[in-house]
Amino acid sequence: MPRRASSGANVGQIAGIAVAIVGFLLIAALLFKLIAGDMLGGGSGGGSGKSSSNAATLNLMTYRDNGNSLRGNVYKVDGKVEETLRWTADRGRLISFEANDSTITIPVPVLVPEEFSNINIERGSQLVMVVRVDRDGTLVAEAIDE
Numbered sequence: 001m002p003r004r005a006s007s008g009a010n011v012g013q014i015a016g017i018a019v020a021i022v023g024f025l026l027i028a029a030l031l032f033k034l035i036a037g038d039m040l041g042g043g044s045g046g047g048s049g050k051s052s053s054n055a056a057t058l059n060l061m062t063y064r065d066n067g068n069s070l071r072g073n074v075y076k077v078d079g080k081v082e083e084t085l086r087w088t089a090d091r092g093r094l095i096s097f098e099a100n101d102s103t104i105t106i107p108v109p110v111l112v113p114e115e116f117s118n119i120n121i122e123r124g125s126q127l128v129m130v131v132r133v134d135r136d137g138t139l140v141a142e143a144i145d146e
Contacts, residue, residue: 067137081125110139
């Protein structure tokens, strides 16, 4: 007696495969957003993004003594631009920023990503910045208020 041909994939198998594909795409999109957001500095743009009123003020004594202890945190820094130390087209500008708080005024390095290229940052400019302390202790601008 000849064998009967199988009826192919049933509806349950097709639904399972569809759910697996949708789940994979959802997880891939979330991972991409997480990784790309960290690489691009959070995705905030020229003067917008995180509000400086929500961030705590950076304690300059703590930053000077051990900047690595503040890694990953977001702070508000008030001060003026001393000079541009370095500029690259892909990373942005590294500036010397004379930051001040209630007790001390010290120069700190701040990396201003290329997404803020529309903001004119000149020597002597008074700025309020929201900065993130990077994994190596460098301050990276996330929002700039002129």
